[in-house]
Amino acid sequence: MAFVPMSVPVPDEAPVSLWRDAWSRLLRNRLAVAGLVMVLVLVFAAAFGPMLTPYDFLSQNLEARNLAPSLSHWFGTDDLGRDVFSRVLYGTRTALIVAVVVTAIAVAIGVALGAVAGFFGGLVDRTIMWFTDMTMSVPNLLLVVVINASLKTPLSQWMEARYLVTLNPFYRETIWVDFLLVFGSMALISWPPYARLVRAQVLTIRSRPYVTAARALGLTNRIILIRYVVPNALGPLIVAVSAGLGSAMVLESAFSFLGVGVNPPTPSWGNMISDGLRVWQHYPHLLAAPAAVLGLATVAFSFLGDGLNDALNPRGSK
Amino acid sequence: MSERLLDVTDLSIEIETRSGPATIVAGIDLHVDKGETLGIVGESGCGKSLTMLSLLRLLPNKIRVAGGRAEFQGRDLLKLSRRELRQVRGGRIGFVFQDPMTSLNPVMKIGAQLSEPLIYHRDMSRADAWKRSGELLRLVGIPGAEERLHSYPHELSGGMRQRVMIAAGLACEPELLIADEPTTALDVTIQAQIVDLVKELRKRLGMSVVWITHDLALIAGLADRICVLYAGTVVEDAPVDQLFATPGHPYTRGLLASIPRVSGSTMARLSSIGGTPPEPGRRPSGCAFAPRCPLAQEVCRQNAPALQPMQGSSNAHRVACHFAGRLMSEAA
Amino acid sequence: MGAQPLIRVEKLQKHFPIRLGAFGERAVTVHALDDATFDIAEGETLSLVGESGCGKSTTGFAILNLHRPTAGRVVYQGRDIATLDEKAMRPIRRDLQIVFQDPYSTLNPRMTVGDAVGEPILFHGLCKRSELPHRIERLLADVGLPPRFAQRYPHELSGGQRQRVAIARALACQPKFIVCDEAISALDVSIQAQIINLLLDLQEKYGLTYLFIAHDLAVVRHISTRVGVMYLGRLAELGTRDQLFGEPLHPYTKALMSAVPEADPVAERNRHRQILEGDVPSPLNPPPGCRFHTRCPIAMAECRTIVPEWRDRGEGHFVACHAVPA
Numbered sequence: 009m010a011f012v013p014m015s016v017p018v019p020d021e022a023p024v025s026l027w028r029d030a031w032s033r034l035l036r037n038r039l040a041v042a043g044l045v046m047v048l049v050l051v052f053a054a055a056f057g058p059m060l061t062p063y064d065f066l067s068q069n070l071e072a073r074n075l076a077p078s079l080s081h082w083f084g085t086d087d088l089g090r091d092v093f094s095r096v097l098y099g100t101r102t103a104l105i106v107a108v109v110v111t112a113i114a115v116a117i118g119v120a121l122g123a124v125a126g127f128f129g130g131l132v133d134r135t136i137m138w139f140t141d142m143t144m145s146v147p148n149l150l151l152v153v154v155i156n157a158s159l160k161t162p163l164s165q166w167m168e169a170r171y172l173v174t175l176n177p178f179y180r181e182t183i184w185v186d187f188l189l190v191f192g193s194m195a196l197i198s199w200p201p202y203a204r205l206v207r208a209q210v211l212t213i214r215s216r217p218y219v220t221a222a223r224a225l226g227l228t229n230r231i232i233l234i235r236y237v238v239p240n241a242l243g244p245l246i247v248a249v250s251a252g253l254g255s256a257m258v259l260e261s262a263f264s265f266l267g268v269g270v271n272p273p274t275p276s277w278g279n280m281i282s283d284g285l286r287v288w289q290h291y292p293h294l295l296a297a298p299a300a301v302l303g304l305a306t307v308a309f310s311f312l313g314d315g316l317n318d319a320l321n322p323r324g325s326k
Numbered sequence: 327m328s329e330r331l332l333d334v335t336d337l338s339i340e341i342e343t344r345s346g347p348a349t350i351v352a353g354i355d356l357h358v359d360k361g362e363t364l365g366i367v368g369e370s371g372c373g374k375s376l377t378m379l380s381l382l383r384l385l386p387n388k389i390r391v392a393g394g395r396a397e398f399q400g401r402d403l404l405k406l407s408r409r410e411l412r413q414v415r416g417g418r419i420g421f422v423f424q425d426p427m428t429s430l431n432p433v434m435k436i437g438a439q440l441s442e443p444l445i446y447h448r449d450m451s452r453a454d455a456w457k458r459s460g461e462l463l464r465l466v467g468i469p470g471a472e473e474r475l476h477s478y479p480h481e482l483s484g485g486m487r488q489r490v491m492i493a494a495g496l497a498c499e500p501e502l503l504i505a506d507e508p509t510t511a512l513d514v515t516i517q518a519q520i521v522d523l524v525k526e527l528r529k530r531l532g533m534s535v536v537w538i539t540h541d542l543a544l545i546a547g548l549a550d551r552i553c554v555l556y557a558g559t560v561v562e563d564a565p566v567d568q569l570f571a572t573p574g575h576p577y578t579r580g581l582l583a584s585i586p587r588v589s590g591s592t593m594a595r596l597s598s599i600g601g602t603p604p605e606p607g608r609r610p611s612g613c614a615f616a617p618r619c620p621l622a623q624e625v626c627r628q629n630a631p632a633l634q635p636m637q638g639s640s641n642a643h644r645v646a647c648h649f650a651g652r653l654m655s656e657a658a
Numbered sequence: 659m660g661a662q663p664l665i666r667v668e669k670l671q672k673h674f675p676i677r678l679g680a681f682g683e684r685a686v687t688v689h690a691l692d693d694a695t696f697d698i699a700e701g702e703t704l705s706l707v708g709e710s711g712c713g714k715s716t717t718g719f720a721i722l723n724l725h726r727p728t729a730g731r732v733v734y735q736g737r738d739i740a741t742l743d744e745k746a747m748r749p750i751r752r753d754l755q756i757v758f759q760d761p762y763s764t765l766n767p768r769m770t771v772g773d774a775v776g777e778p779i780l781f782h783g784l785c786k787r788s789e790l791p792h793r794i795e796r797l798l799a800d801v802g803l804p805p806r807f808a809q810r811y812p813h814e815l816s817g818g819q820r821q822r823v824a825i826a827r828a829l830a831c832q833p834k835f836i837v838c839d840e841a842i843s844a845l846d847v848s849i850q851a852q853i854i855n856l857l858l859d860l861q862e863k864y865g866l867t868y869l870f871i872a873h874d875l876a877v878v879r880h881i882s883t884r885v886g887v888m889y890l891g892r893l894a895e896l897g898t899r900d901q902l903f904g905e906p907l908h909p910y911t912k913a914l915m916s917a918v919p920e921a922d923p924v925a926e927r928n929r930h931r932q933i934l935e936g937d938v939p940s941p942l943n944p945p946p947g948c949r950f951h952t953r954c955p956i957a958m959a960e961c962r963t964i965v966p967e968w969r970d971r972g973e974g975h976f977v978a979c980h981a982v983p984a
Binding site: 369370483484485486513514515516517518519521522540541542543544546547566567570580581582583584585586587595596597598599600602603 | 709710816817818819846847848849850851852854855858859873875876877879880881913914916917918919920921922923924926927929931933934937938
């Protein structure tokens with residue numbers, strides 16, 4: 009039988025990297041693009057918003073209290089006559105800063121612990137995972153309330169004392185105490201899911217044939233970690249971070265609402281909702297404006313997270 | 327003249343993609359006679375499993391039948407009501423899947439899984455169904471059949487599980503047993519056991535069998551007739567002896583030539599088919615095999631050849647190739 | 659066969675401890691490989707066949723020290739490499755390579771083909787950075803891929819193309835010895851032949867030695883110099899291809915050969931098949947004596963208690979069976 013092997017015909021397409029491929033898949037997903045646009049708007053609002061409004065978020069105008077939304081005050085004014093739109097915009101900045109910083113700290117702790125646990129296994133793994141499960145099993149709000157209640161006053165007093173001794177203006181701004189406690193306690197309850205995710209990723213990737221193949225080539229553990237394990241673990245982590253940013257914003261609002269978060273007069277969606285709730289029967293816009301923006305922000309991050317998930321796992325979406 | 331049991335004509339299957347529907351099975355014609363074993367041979371992605379799944383409307387999400395008929399005992403399977411379809415599934419047509427690991431419910435005893443279709447299709451009482459299940463396990467050669475009814479799937483070996491799957495497929499004495507690569511996940515000595523079992527059961531029960539596989543050697547000793555699929559079309563349909571002795575389609579010839587022979591000279595290079603099969607849903611126009619075919623002419627890239635009786639051969643040997651006749655005369 | 663084998667395997671053993679039960683309270687041992695002794699001659703293709711769980715892949719991994727053997731020696735260039743640690747092993751890994759079964763998971767999905775093939779070259783310092791593209795191009799040509807493939811990612815390739823890349827990567831550090839661990843088993847029939855031909859071409863061109871691990875006896879017969887048959891962690895028989903396929907001595911080898919179907923309907927119809935009863939026992943608790951005795955058609959009393967000796971029955975035809983006369 010004359011069956012001559014021929015040269016392999018190969019379609020001549022431009023090579024696409026996985027990341028670029030994922031990016032184009034993301035852009036084809038309408039919900040994800042909507043989420044992405046909303047997130048970009050939030051970032052823009054947080055960065056430049058306060059400069060664009062004619063009102064200062066702190067300046068009170070007792071002549072114009074509790075005004076309904078109008079052309080001059082888009083979201084109306086509150087009981088001290090402050091422009092609600094400006095406050096919501098500034099609240100965006102608070103929310104984003106808290107979300108980004110908290111998520112960054114949580115991811116750093118989670119990735120470090122998760123990777124170490126997954127890579128070394130054995131006793132190290134068991135200890136870290138025990139600690140992780142312990143942290144997860146403590147009720148979140150309780151932990152935060154306890155930390156805030158027990159540390160806030162002593163820290164603020166310490167700051168005041170330092171200010172009186174040193175006259176360093178840094179110590180006068182008790183807002184740092186706020187931030188430290190809010191960031192710290194939120195990060196403390198947010199890292200375990202990242203640790204578990206990264207550990208699971210490292211565990212599965214470590215047993216993938218391409219890692220064995222790399223070992224067979226004689227490559228060192230360091231190269232294998234950096235070039236094989238980490239890049240392949242990144243996808244799910246990006247998805248988790250996107251979703252995590254959204255929940256961090258909700259968390260911040262929840263804490264502020266309960267009075268253990270950012271303190272007035274610094275505007276935060278949570279404390280605005282808390283204030284608005286008291287008078288919502290008379291002035292519904294005071295509740296509606298921050299609540300709606302918070303809702304939109306959460307939805308935006310969850311759309312983006314879902315979209316990223318599909319984009320980075322092409323097989324899962326088919 | 328033998329009696330038709332299943333007659334599939336011009337069956338097409340589509341998959342929904344982001345850029346619209348794509349054809350993965352393009353106008354398949356095949357039939358199964360009463361008491362016959364039909365081998366369906368093809369490489370991964372050729373649509374061999376989907377074709378059979380579509381008959382019982384078991385296609386996965388986003389994949390659907392786009393046209394054609396599938397007459398089983400004179401009725402179009404594709405037009406049955408849900409109730410009629412349930413009667414056929416498991417009742418008249420039994421199905422054995424590739425992976426016995428995942429096709430058995432892990433939290434149900436073997437006996438309960440076998441009883442279910444009997445209670446449903448044959449109106450048996452639970453006790454009768456259980457008894458019959460024991461007989462079925464004995465039929466498929468499981469030692470200690472009655473005790474095994476109380477086992478869970480994970481307590482059985484792979485070969486035993488596949489026997490249970492076959493018993494489940496046979497439970498209601500179907501006229502047709504469709505086996506989708508039932509031995510691919512098994513070792514050769516176990517494969518030999520299963521092949522032997524199916525051959526014997528067919529003789530004893532007089533049913534028809536459709537055996538889907540990628541392994542030409544395996545099907546050689548098993549089938550009466552073979553359909554070779556390539557990229558969602560039947561390229562050749564012939565009685566087993568004729569297919570191996572005088573293959574008509576260049577793809578079939580290539581496949582046969584690429585199998586190392588016991589009698590062949592060793593260390594010699596095997597003849598191989600260049601290139602790779604098209605991905606499902608990305609069939610080239612004209613003859614789907616043309617891009618890999620050493621005989622391809624302009625006409626092959628333009629027109630898809632129809633499945634026609636091969637010149638100088640019996641009517642039972644049909645080939646879809648513009649040059650099937652030429653090929654034969656060259657080989658002669 | 660030359661006087662000096664490339665690799666000498668002596669009494670190689672690999673046991674995996676595993677923990678069972680909800681709290682891992684039951685420690686048991688998987689007897690994956692026991693007492694394997696054989697030579698691999700330079701330039702030959704030695705195949706290991708057997709059913710799943712017979713230890714053929716474990717043998718390949720243990721020889722390369724990818725799984726540290728629990729006992730025995732692997733002598734390469736006069737050195738026992740079975741006990742070397744990862745660091746001491748590194749320079750030797752250049753010579754001893756492996757190609758895996760599943761072409762879909764043996765390549766890092768985040769690395770281009772060029773990077774994957776170039777990495778071992780750079781790592782082992784085998785050429786200057788400026789010569790690297792040329793070197794990669796030559797390796798791709800060796801495995802029948804055009805140079806533009808260097809920019810592609812694994813997910814853009816078919817199974818056969820990926821396996822070509824995996825082979826190019828194994829070739830990159832100019833090895834002497836390659837373990838092909840079921841390297842063609844996952845491929846489609848028409849692609850298998852392409853890869854077999856490629857392996858044969860490369861062996862001829864570079865004088866490679868293969869340890870070919872497979873379960874497809876037709877393929878094994880086609881490409882092997884010698885063949886070893888394994889059952890449940892032990893070697894049952896080993897000999898030249900003609901010895902093994904022409905006059906198999908071990909009852910398991912005979913049954914295995916008889917179970918393999920042949921692509922010839924007429925021969926198949928007239929063939930008498932010897933079908934083994936039952937299943938392979940668990941490697942957690944292998945039977946005493948000869949491990950095959952539970953399924954052996956000719957098992958005798960001594961087979962149940964005494965492990966048969968692994969012995970040369972003439973002309974390098976090794977068998978472990980009490981029923982085979984010395």
